Amino acid sequence: MKCIQARYSRRGPNPHEVIEAVEVELDAPGPGEVLVEVLASPINPSDLLTLSGVYGILPDLPATAGNEGVGRVAALGEGASSLRVDQTVLLPLGCGTWSSHLVARADELVALPDGADPRQLAMLTINPPTASLLLSEIVDLKAGDWVIQNAANSAVGTYLVALAAERGIHTVNVVRREGAVAAVKAAGADTVLIDSDDLAERVRGATGGQPVRLAIDAVGGAATERLAASLGDGGTIVNYGVMSGQPCQVSPTHLIFRGLTLTGFWLATWYARASMEQRASLYGDLTRRIARGELTVPVAETFDVADIKQAVAAAALGERNGKVLITPKHA
Ligand SMILES: NC(=O)c1ccc[n+]([C@@H]2O[C@H](COP(=O)([O-])OP(=O)(O)OC[C@H]3O[C@@H](n4cnc5c(N)ncnc54)[C@H](OP(=O)(O)O)[C@@H]3O)[C@@H](O)[C@H]2O)c1
Numbered sequence: 001m002k003c004i005q006a007r008y009s010r011r012g013p014n015p016h017e018v019i020e021a022v023e024v025e026l027d028a029p030g031p032g033e034v035l036v037e038v039l040a041s042p043i044n045p046s047d048l049l050t051l052s053g054v055y056g057i058l059p060d061l062p063a064t065a066g067n068e069g070v071g072r073v074a075a076l077g078e079g080a081s082s083l084r085v086d087q088t089v090l091l092p093l094g095c096g097t098w099s100s101h102l103v104a105r106a107d108e109l110v111a112l113p114d115g116a117d118p119r120q121l122a123m124l125t126i127n128p129p130t131a132s133l134l135l136s137e138i139v140d141l142k143a144g145d146w147v148i149q150n151a152a153n154s155a156v157g158t159y160l161v162a163l164a165a166e167r168g169i170h171t172v173n174v175v176r177r178e179g180a181v182a183a184v185k186a187a188g189a190d191t192v193l194i195d196s197d198d199l200a201e202r203v204r205g206a207t208g209g210q211p212v213r214l215a216i217d218a219v220g221g222a223a224t225e226r227l228a229a230s231l232g233d234g235g236t237i238v239n240y241g242v243m244s245g246q247p248c249q250v251s252p253t254h255l256i257f258r259g260l261t262l263t264g265f266w267l268a269t270w271y272a273r274a275s276m277e278q279r280a281s282l283y284g285d286l287t288r289r290i291a292r293g294e295l296t297v298p299v300a301e302t303f304d305v306a307d308i309k310q311a312v313a314a315a316a317l318g319e320r321n322g323k324v325l326i327t328p329k330h331a
Contacts, residue, residue: 001026001035004328006098006308009062011053016313018051019065021306029077029103036089036104038305040122041069041097041326043315044155045241051312056266064096065308066326068125070118071102073109080106088112090287093125100305100328110283116291119299119325123155128286128295130240130267131159135169137270138238138263139214143168146207148230149216150195150223151243153180155297155323160216161187162295172203172212172230174223177319183298200229214238221246224262228254240265298322304329 003026008018029035047067049055073087083089089109091097112121134156135141147164151157152173164171165188173189175181184192191206193199203212211232217224218241228237228250237260239248254260271279289295300322303311308326315324 001028001101003099003101004305005096005100006065006305006326007062008051008065011051011058011061013052015048015051015316016309019308019312021308026101026103029075029080031078032080032106033077033103034073034080034083034106034109035075035077036071036091036102036109037074037330038069038071038091038097038099038102038326038328039088039118040302041066041091042123042155043098043311043324043326044068044126045243046126048312048316056268059094064099066096066098067094069097069122069326070112070124074101076106082106083109083111088114088116088118088121090121090124098305098308098326100330112287113291117293117296119302119327120290120293120296121287122325123297123323124283124287124290126267127155127297128159128290129270129282130265131156132163132282132286133267133270134160134216134238134240134265135164135167138265139236141167141169141214144170145214146170146172146210146212147214147216148172148174148203148212148227149218150174150176150227151218151241152184152189152192154218154241154243156218156240157184158187158297159295161189170207170210172206174199174227179319183321195223195226197226199226203230211235216240217248219243220248222249224248224250225254228260228262231258231260234259236261236263238263238265299325301325302327 012018092108173192215227215237217239220242221244300320305328
């Protein structure tokens, strides 16, 4: 059958210029395989870095883009009896999810609860576990502790607000523009501040002088320094994103005289080291919460995979009000 895939055969600084929608002939599912209609797949910052050639793992070229997403089982190959037609399934990480259809091994697909919003489930694999692990793997946080994060209106930031609140952890949420404040408050945040040179002083006002133990940095550059200045002595900064494109800047004064620690986090490293039980526990819990609608992030725009250039260009723009998703049309 014919399907549309978002493919690229070179990398470059402008991701929408290298990606193309192409029609390809898909083989029928073989033994142990299923045909999947892709329902939804997000465009994440890491996808754009991959298309630009500056991400931590790069696939061989040519490649089909798209790392995560969900689909609907459309046909079963011989012996693929663990799934049923119409079952919603989580797609394997990195399988080229910006496609109208794909053929996958049944044993690599995870059955998802029926009736949940596929657009929210499509964002399950990367950002929710990142938010959860940033709160559990870096510092031993207890109820009543304070953390600060920037890019708080990002998808990771939005999940983190909800997950921290559930654990009784207070968050100071930093955004770079007034227009992002309402969305972070709607996600349940009490304290939202717009980034500025006097951030540390305003953070002290917001926490009533309580020390902030962990700073969660998705931006880098001078924004890292502003988080560092907002931390209590002995606090930790964890950098997990590079939205500014700049190296993290932290004054030696903070590292030497105030005992701050700067570290990094990458989900891929955690995933490679975690046991099957740890992965199943984390993903099982997050799947249930997302399926019940307890963990959600705003969706700014959806595009058919045939319009992949426009979709990637939209995702690369700043100041979005949520995620850009590929939601393929199936004729
Ligand atoms: N290390 C890991 O394992 C891991 C895992 C998942 C995600 N990440 C990283 O986490 C970050 C957030 O991902 P996401 O999917 O949640 O993002 P997202 O929903 O696409 O949101 C992007 C965020 O970055 C902000 N931003 C964009 N350009 C910026 C700039 N030049 N300076 C400062 N802020 C800027 C945006 O603010 P505006 O709305 O104001 O534009 C928005 O808050 C990304 O860097 C991503 O690569 C890392």
